[in-house]
Amino acid sequence: MNTWIAGARPRTLPAAVVPVAVGTAVAVGDGVIAWRAVAALVVALAIQVGTNYANDYQDGVRGTDDVRVGPVRLVASGLASAAAVRTAALAAFGVAAVAGLALAVAVGWELIPVGLVAFAAGWLYTGGPKPYGYLGLGEIFVFVFFGLVATVGSTFVQTGEITAVAVCAAVPVGLLATALLVVNNLRDIPTDTEAGKRTMAVRLGDRTTRIVYVTMLVDVFLLVVVLAVTARMPALLGLVGIVAAVPPIRAIRRGAVGPALIPVLGATGRTQLVTGLLLALGLAFGG
Numbered sequence: 001m002n003t004w005i006a007g008a009r010p011r012t013l014p015a016a017v018v019p020v021a022v023g024t025a026v027a028v029g030d031g032v033i034a035w036r037a038v039a040a041l042v043v044a045l046a047i048q049v050g051t052n053y054a055n056d057y058q059d060g061v062r063g064t065d066d067v068r069v070g071p072v073r074l075v076a077s078g079l080a081s082a083a084a085v086r087t088a089a090l091a092a093f094g095v096a097a098v099a100g101l102a103l104a105v106a107v108g109w110e111l112i113p114v115g116l117v118a119f120a121a122g123w124l125y126t127g128g129p130k131p132y133g134y135l136g137l138g139e140i141f142v143f144v145f146f147g148l149v150a151t152v153g154s155t156f157v158q159t160g161e162i163t164a165v166a167v168c169a170a171v172p173v174g175l176l177a178t179a180l181l182v183v184n185n186l187r188d189i190p191t192d193t194e195a196g197k198r199t200m201a202v203r204l205g206d207r208t209t210r211i212v213y214v215t216m217l218v219d220v221f222l223l224v225v226v227l228a229v230t231a232r233m234p235a236l237l238g239l240v241g242i243v244a245a246v247p248p249i250r251a252i253r254r255g256a257v258g259p260a261l262i263p264v265l266g267a268t269g270r271t272q273l274v275t276g277l278l279l280a281l282g283l284a285f286g287g
Contacts, residue, residue, distance in 0.1 A: 004088065007074040009052040011269045015146045015177040016044035018276030022173050023154025025280035026166045029287030030159045036106065040154045042099040043115070048146070050092030051122035055133075057085040058126040064195040093119050107157050114153065118145055136200040138185070139178050147174015165231045169283060172223040172238075176272040179216045182209060183252070183268050187261035210252050217245050217271065224279060232286030241275025 020041045024032055053074075060075025061082050074080040097115065104111040121141050125133040132141065151170035152162055185192065185201035186209045192202050201209040221242055228235040248267040256264055 003072075003074065003079050006072055007053060007056055007080065007085065007088075008049045011266050012052060012180060013045060013048060014269045014273040014276065015142070015180055016048040016150070017041065018176065018272055018280075019146055019150035019170070019173045020044050020154045021277055021280040022169050022283065023151040023156075023166055024158060025283040025287065026151075026155045026163065026169055027158035027287070028284040032158050036103060036157045037154070039099045039103050040150075040157055043096045043103070044146075044150050044154075046092045046096035046099065047118055047122055050089050050096060050119075051125060053085055053089035053092060054123050055126045057082055057089055058131070060085065062126075064192075064197060089123075093122070103157050107160060111153075111157070114149065118149065121145055133199065134197045136198050136203045139181055139200050142181050143174040143178045146177040147171065165227075165283075168223075168227050168231060169235075169279070172220040172227070172279070173276060175216045175220050175223070176276060179213055179220075180265065180268050180272065182213045182216065183248070183261060183265050186210065186213065186252075187258065187265070190258075206257075210255075213252050214249055217249060220275065221245070224275075227279075228282070232283055234282035234285040235279055237282035237285075238275050238279030240278050241271055244271040244274045 020037065024037045024040070056073050056075055060073060063076075072079065074085050075082050096119070100111060100115040104115075122145075125131060125138060125141060132138065148167070148170045151173045152166045155166035156162055182201065185199040186206065188197075188199070189201050189206060189209070192199050200212075204212065221239055224235060224238040244267070248264045248271060251260070251264045251267070
C-alpha cells in the first residue's frame with residue numbers, strides 16, 4: 001500500500017486541493033452546497049492521481065524514467081507492473097468521472113466536455129504519439145486545468161456562473177500549481193535531456209528556469225494584493241504564505257541541484273497549500 005501511495009505522488013496533491021478550496025470560497029456569499037464541494041474535490045484529486053499514475057506508466061514503458069533523481073516511479077523501479085499502474089490510472093479517472101457526472105446532473109451537462117478534455121489532457125501529458133509534456137507544454141496544462149478550470153469550475157458548480165472574482169483568484173492558484181512542475185522539471189534537466197524530453201526547463205536552461213520559478217512565486221503574492229484591493233480585502237490573509245515561500249526561493253537562488261531539489265519540491269507544495277488555504281479563508285470571510 002505504501003508503494004502505491006508513493007506512486008500517487010502525494011506532494012503534488014495540494015495542486016488539486018487548493019483550487020477547489022479557493023473556488024468554493026469565492027462562492028460562499030452565494031451559498032455553498034457541501035456535497036458539490038466534496039464532489040469537486042474528488043474530481044480534482046482523482047484527476048491528479050490518475051495523471052500521476054498515467055505519467056508513471058507511460059514514462060516507464062518508454063524507458064524515460066530509467067535514470068531518476070526524484071521520488072520513486074513504480075514501473076521504472078519494478079515495484080509494480082506497467083499493466084497494474086495503467087489500471088490504477090484508469091481507475092482514478094473513473095472515480096473522477098463518477099463524481100463529475102453527479103455534478104453534471106445537478107449543475108449542467110456543459111461540465112461533461114470540460115471533464116473529457118481534462119481526462120484527455122491528463123493522459124496525453126506523457127501519452128500518445130507526441131506527448132505534449134515532452135514538448136515543453138506541461139506548464140500550460142497545469143496552469144489551465146489546476147488553475148483556471150479547477151478554480152473557476154469549483155465556483156461554477158456552486159453558483160452556476162463564471163465570476164470575475166473566481167477568474168482573478170484562479171491566476172495565483174494556477175501559478176502555485178505550475179511552480180511545482182517547474183521545480184520538478186528543473187531537477188530533471190540532466191536526465192530529461194538524456195531521455196530526449198524537451199520540457200520547458202530543458203528548453204530554457206537551468207538559470208532561466210530558476211528565474212521563472214522565483215518570478216512565479218513573487219507574482220502569486222502580488223496578485224493576492226491585487227485581488228484583495230479590487231475584490232475582497234480579507235484575501236490579504238494569503239500573504240502569510242510568504243513565510244513558507246522564503247525557504248524554497250532561497251534554495252533555488254542558491255543553486256540547489258539534483259537531490260537537493262527534492263525538499264524544494266516539498267516546500268513548494270507547502271507554500272501552495274498554506275497560501276491557497278489562507279487565501280480561501282480570506283475570500284470566504286469577504287464573501
